[in-house]
Amino acid sequence: MQRALEIAREGIGFTSPNPMVGAVIVKDGRIIGEGFHPAYGREHAEVMAIENATEDPRGSIMYCTLEPCSPAIPGKKTPPCSNRLIAEGIGSLYIATLDPNPYVAGSGAEQLREAGIPVYVGCQAEAATRLNEAYFKFIRSGEPFVHIKMAMTLDGRIATHSGHSKWISDIDARRGVHALRSEYDAVMTGVGTVLADDPRFTVRHVPGRQPWRIVLDRAIMTPMDSQILSDEHVAKTMIFSGPGNDAIREKMIVERGAEVIRVDLDDAGKLNLSQVFQILAERRIASVLVEAGSRLVTSLVREGHFDKVSAYIAPMIAGSGIEAVGNLGTDSMKDALRLQAVKYQQINDQILVEGYRDLQHIYGMLSENVQCSQELLKSLAK
Amino acid sequence: MQRALEIAREGIGFTSPNPMVGAVIVKDGRIIGEGFHPAYGREHAEVMAIENATEDPRGSIMYCTLEPCSPAIPGKKTPPCSNRLIAEGIGSLYIATLDPNPYVAGSGAEQLREAGIPVYVGCQAEAATRLNEAYFKFIRSGEPFVHIKMAMTLDGRIATHSGHSKWISDIDARRGVHALRSEYDAVMTGVGTVLADDPRFTVRHVPGRQPWRIVLDRAIMTPMDSQILSDEHVAKTMIFSGPGNDAIREKMIVERGAEVIRVDLDDAGKLNLSQVFQILAERRIASVLVEAGSRLVTSLVREGHFDKVSAYIAPMIAGSGIEAVGNLGTDSMKDALRLQAVKYQQINDQILVEGYRDLQHIYGMLSENVQCSQELLKSLAK
Numbered sequence: 027m028q029r030a031l032e033i034a035r036e037g038i039g040f041t042s043p044n045p046m047v048g049a050v051i052v053k054d055g056r057i058i059g060e061g062f063h064p065a066y067g068r069e070h071a072e073v074m075a076i077e078n079a080t081e082d083p084r085g086s087i088m089y090c091t092l093e094p095c096s097p098a099i100p101g102k103k104t105p106p107c108s109n110r111l112i113a114e115g116i117g118s119l120y121i122a123t124l125d126p127n128p129y130v131a132g133s134g135a136e137q138l139r140e141a142g143i144p145v146y147v148g149c150q151a152e153a154a155t156r157l158n159e160a161y162f163k164f165i166r167s168g169e170p171f172v173h174i175k176m177a178m179t180l181d182g183r184i185a186t187h188s189g190h191s192k193w194i195s196d197i198d199a200r201r202g203v204h205a206l207r208s209e210y211d212a213v214m215t216g217v218g219t220v221l222a223d224d225p226r227f228t229v230r231h232v233p234g235r236q237p238w239r240i241v242l243d244r245a246i247m248t249p250m251d252s253q254i255l256s257d258e259h260v261a262k263t264m265i266f267s268g269p270g271n272d273a274i275r276e277k278m279i280v281e282r283g284a285e286v287i288r289v290d291l292d293d294a295g296k297l298n299l300s301q302v303f304q305i306l307a308e309r310r311i312a313s314v315l316v317e318a319g320s321r322l323v324t325s326l327v328r329e330g331h332f333d334k335v336s337a338y339i340a341p342m343i344a345g346s347g348i349e350a351v352g353n354l355g356t357d358s359m360k361d362a363l364r365l366q367a368v369k370y371q372q373i374n375d376q377i378l379v380e381g382y383r384d385l386q387h388i389y390g391m392l393s394e395n396v397q398c399s400q401e402l403l404k405s406l407a408k
Numbered sequence: 409m410q411r412a413l414e415i416a417r418e419g420i421g422f423t424s425p426n427p428m429v430g431a432v433i434v435k436d437g438r439i440i441g442e443g444f445h446p447a448y449g450r451e452h453a454e455v456m457a458i459e460n461a462t463e464d465p466r467g468s469i470m471y472c473t474l475e476p477c478s479p480a481i482p483g484k485k486t487p488p489c490s491n492r493l494i495a496e497g498i499g500s501l502y503i504a505t506l507d508p509n510p511y512v513a514g515s516g517a518e519q520l521r522e523a524g525i526p527v528y529v530g531c532q533a534e535a536a537t538r539l540n541e542a543y544f545k546f547i548r549s550g551e552p553f554v555h556i557k558m559a560m561t562l563d564g565r566i567a568t569h570s571g572h573s574k575w576i577s578d579i580d581a582r583r584g585v586h587a588l589r590s591e592y593d594a595v596m597t598g599v600g601t602v603l604a605d606d607p608r609f610t611v612r613h614v615p616g617r618q619p620w621r622i623v624l625d626r627a628i629m630t631p632m633d634s635q636i637l638s639d640e641h642v643a644k645t646m647i648f649s650g651p652g653n654d655a656i657r658e659k660m661i662v663e664r665g666a667e668v669i670r671v672d673l674d675d676a677g678k679l680n681l682s683q684v685f686q687i688l689a690e691r692r693i694a695s696v697l698v699e700a701g702s703r704l705v706t707s708l709v710r711e712g713h714f715d716k717v718s719a720y721i722a723p724m725i726a727g728s729g730i731e732a733v734g735n736l737g738t739d740s741m742k743d744a745l746r747l748q749a750v751k752y753q754q755i756n757d758q759i760l761v762e763g764y765r766d767l768q769h770i771y772g773m774l775s776e777n778v779q780c781s782q783e784l785l786k787s788l789a790k
Contacts, residue, residue: 178563178564179564179744180564180719180732180747180761181560181564181731181733182560182561182562182563182564183564183744185741186738186739186744187738187739188739190739190740191741193741194741324727327725327727328727337562339721339761340746341746341747341750341763342744342746342747343709343717343733343744343747344733344741345706345709345710345735345736345738345744346731346735346736346738349563349564349728349731350563350564351563351725351727351728352727352728353727353728354725354726354727354728355727356727356728356729357568357569357570357572358568358572359568359574359575359576359726361568362561362565362568362725362726362727363725363726364722364723364724365562365723365725365757368723368757370752370754370759375750377752377759377761379721379759381723
């Protein structure tokens with residue numbers, strides 16, 4: 027299963043909104059076939075493993091990081107894997123997690139069991155769920171997985187008073203951020219960051235595919251000569267703006283090949299974030315990396331529109347400057363948001379802090395699913 | 409030497425302003441004697457090791473974490489160790505570092521060498537210097553070693569807007585702070601912290617001796633019923649205040665058994681910090697742990713009156729609130745203070761970040777000493 031998880035990552039950045047999946051076939055203690063889901067619309071891991079098999083897979087053990095898909099999914103792009111596994115005479119199946127997709131949700135495992143193939147669920151379940159945390163959140167809630175990245179000093183500053191922020195993180199930390207970008211469907215920022223830093227949000231320093239660039243820009247103030255409206259990836263730029271009559275600027279942006287999407291304003295006169303994420307979900311953008319200033323980050327945190335935080339902290343003291351997070355209305359420390367499942371990683375003299383807003387919100391589907399499939403599991407345990 | 413460093417720590421909290429020292433005597437590959445400096449004015453580690461020796465130390469090897477003291481020190485409380493080592497016929501001596509005390513500074517090693525005992529300097533020098541970092545700073549500069557402790561959220565808040573800070577750190581982190589207190593000669597705070605939190609600054613949760621409590625309180629606003637003026641350690645409370653006519657309050661404080669010390673104000677109308685630290689040094693307070701609010705921490709950082717920072721970061725997001733460090737006049741991130749020799753330690757879901765303002769400032773004496781003793785070292789290398 028460890029190996030299956032490893033090869034699943036080969037599809038990183040390309041499978042969305044599908045999950046990454048890896049499959050390994052073992053016969054007489056030897057690996058005879060491996061496969062992964064390389065990209066959305068391409069073959070599934072189980073099928074690739076069977077087709078790569080160097081021997082007849084009849085009677086073998088298959089390890090798969092996710093439950094195989096079943097005929098229950100409407101409008102599928104590929105034939106259901108469960109049928110193929112039965113046809114090939116796979117002897118037994120270990121899966122890390124059931125598929126939270128409500129159309130699968132245990133039906134794949136059930137079908138295989140009915141065909142007489144023993145199915146064991148739960149080996150490396152946590153690692154497999156983490157691997158596809160964006161998929162789990164997206165399929166469960168219908169909203170993208172939102173990951174806020176911050177780079178700050180030890181005293182919580184993301185820039186000096188004058189807006190100067192280069193560089194808080196060193197090149198190795200920034201390389202990590204570029205790798206993150208390549209794993210996410212989109213990078214989101216506010217127009218303030220575009221005006222201050224003119225970022226490209228491209229994947230440099232590491233190989234990987236270019237994500238969408240999303241700017242929340244109520245009054246369409248993104249400069250026409252900004253990099254995201256000028257570079258070779260301009261077609262991957264979306265500007266969200268409020269209802270208004272900036273028709274000329276909108277036309278100019280569209281002529282450059284980018285897109286302008288109008289959403290409503292909320293009571294505070296800001297872009298309606300729920301609507302933004304709903305539109306992104308409709309466009310099958312399942313995961314968003316936020317690289318923004320204090321204002322957008324504060325709105326996302328206050329409204330609960332985020333799932334994960336990665337804070338790169340440099341051992342610097344800047345004193346007063348631009349704060350990482352603004353007013354959340356926290357009166358008592360007890361009311362402060364405490365991140366869950368926190369992990370620390372040292373990068374040279376910096377530390378990367380990662381944590382989740384609400385694990386239940388992301389992984390809940392898994393346990394619910396397991397509950398839904400209680401009967402299945404009981405029968406599996408026999 | 410590893411063992412000598414271990415036992416040196418037995419004196420922690422009691423040797424100041426002397427350093428902690430450990431000594432181990434080895435004969436025929438077996439440890440035959442161990443000693444440490446237990447407290448200021450008590451026997452030295454080398455002497456204790458000799459007196460504890462289970463065999464005649466003649467011809468043995470001694471490992472000592474610091475250069476033995478020499479007859480060159482005026483007004484010594486104990487006879488010089490170098491004489492004793494010669495008298496006992498110690499065969500050879502390994503020392504981790506020379507003693508930065510200008511009265512020793514190589515003279516102990518030199519005397520031993522002249523008596524025909526080979527002396528080797530530098531084994532575990534860094535660990536030995538770290539062990540006595542407060543002593544090194546104090547003896548080198550004549551000012552106490554100042555260590556700022558902060559507890560803050562991931563976004564750099566030490567309290568909410570309403571001043572609420574309990575608890576950012578959990579009990580295990582707080583236990584670490586109590587252990588730190590027992591190692592320092594004094595805990596320093598500002599009157600704002602006394603008014604907001606009424607702290608005791610006692611050593612609870614862990615064993616250890618009570619440090620001095622120092623309050624910077626320009627206008628003598630420390631309440632008479634505050635814990636530091638009411639508890640059983642009131643005689644270990646010092647209040648620094650400005651020149652003024654709060655004679656009645658001063659009298660009340662003195663009657664309670666605490667002390668009021670007047671210092672001048674600086675150009676900004678705040679207590680003159682240089683003068684405060686000078687007075688503390690005269691009183692042989694060699695190390696100060698600062699547990700204070702934003703105002704005092706900002707002054708110390710801005711004026712360079714600190715040597716080390718320990719920041720306990722909890723994975724919480726509080727949003728706007730009280731900042732850890734206020735205005736330092738940092739315009740460009742390049743001008744932000746970057747801590748040196750940074751170390752990270754995870755404590756449950758929190759991270760402790762430790763770093764130094766200027767290692768050279770603390771350890772410089774060591775290298776200068778080594779330079780001064782270049783000739784000695786050359787002769788030793790023969």
